Amino acid sequence: MVKLAACAAFVMLVILSIFIGAGEFSPWQAIHDPAALQLFFASRLPRTIAAALTGAALSIAGLIMQALVRNRFVEPSTAGTAQSAALGILIMTLVFPAASLAMKTLFASILALLGTSIFMMTAHRLPPAQPYLVPLFGLVYGGVIGAVVTFIGWQTELLQFIDIWTNGEFSGVVRGRYELLWGTALMAAIAWWIADRLTVLSLGRDVSIGLGLSYQRTLQLGLVIVSVISALTVVIVGIIPFVGLVVPNLVSRMLGDNLRGTIPWVGLSGATLVLGCDVLGRLLRYPYEIPVATVMGVVGAILFLRLMFTRATHA
């Protein structure tokens, strides 16, 4: 029932996303007006696809990260992954400004991997009896890396660029500027392929080894998936907070943590949420836009608070 509603909501938002925007575009025009078709293929469709891909991928990245760290309150945008990716693209912009977007993304992925690995190594050393230390450490750690990014940006007068990477929005997404995002779909597919291994991993190191899982390798593979998804979304869309945190938690409440079964629903819910926030951002001050990251900041925070206060129901 909930699943059906989620599917319906997603389809509805896709349709809304295609027909809402500053430029006029209606179903009737789509059939008769070539200029409107141009708008559809160059802007509306790419934007809709980008929002859906970003939402799905970020949610799945959050889910994986929570399985790797064995903590429900971490996600790439609050634990240094996204900030490290932003640092990576900043360095590339400074040192190799002529590098292609793909090269910049690659370097951002590498830094994201590095930053996340350091976070993971530290998180695994924190006392497991205090689960809130991990997200707190993540916030501080991500904050420090974010501050380094801002400092370098300030020194080199690139603050405006930094805003593009740290404040996610889809208005800049047009044909030719978003196709790399399909890489996140590939990552999500890999995650689904190894879902059982990730579930075993989430049972802890001892259980994983006892079941013959190559623990380190699976951990590394998970880290790569999280890092590449984060880097791709940061480079093309910018940081979007909360998605990776609230969506996996909401789905886990309803469907549990057997990742093979939940990954598709986490992806669909994440896509729906981000698409919904993007549509909302386009409508609130029509015909102007509010960046999706800002809308998500508010919506995500409300959802997160709801999660916190409805904890008792599953205890």
Place this chain on the structure above:
Amino acid sequence: MIRIENVSLSHRDMPILHDITLSLEKGGITALVGPNGAGKSSLLSLIARLQPLQTGRILVDGLPVGSTPSRLLAQRLAILRQDGAVASRLTVRELIGFGRFPHHQGRAGAADIALVEAALEQFELQALAERFIDTLSGGQRQRALVAMTFCQGTDYMLLDEPLNNLDMFHARQLMRSLRSIVDERQRTAIVVLHDINQAAAHADRIVALRDGKVIADGTPNEVLTEDNLELVFGYRMQIMQIAGRPLVLQHL
């Protein structure tokens, strides 16, 4: 057979195990007993490759632990740790199903599914099969974890204090299930037990450890003597004989 040869272990200069040499034959229940810090859990985790060996070697059916591929070992040997805190929201059926992971790597066949059902039945968990494990009581969760270990279908089962959190009824039930599994399926259980009388009543062999050394090793009647128990636990306790098995009045 599990052969443990000259195994020593220390952690930050603190000796934990001291030159242990032990052979554990196939079949039967072997109980490891001893006071806290005797090294029982460390010994189990070394056998199950959860920690790297420092000195000596361990062979499981001739396969050296440490250089044998982990997946191969997982098909012969299953371990249940005492701190098996599982935070994931899996249903009991899903959790037990992951016990089959070493055999199918995530693609469960009909045989795997049948084994999961058998494990649910063996440990009387059918009524809880669809419940998430984080909604269970400590004892129910413990039974689900034991069922998962059983479902791994290995010749050797290493259980670190499986009676934790279990009430008298379920503790007895579990030891009896273990007995019947071992007897009917020719499996081997190596169990760390704190309740010496559970060991006395159900084990074929008892290995008593203290300060990382084997103090006594043999059948319950051989090991559970007043002198041995004083040596291991540090005080004298009375021992009675009931139905040919020793009963230790450890609480008096």
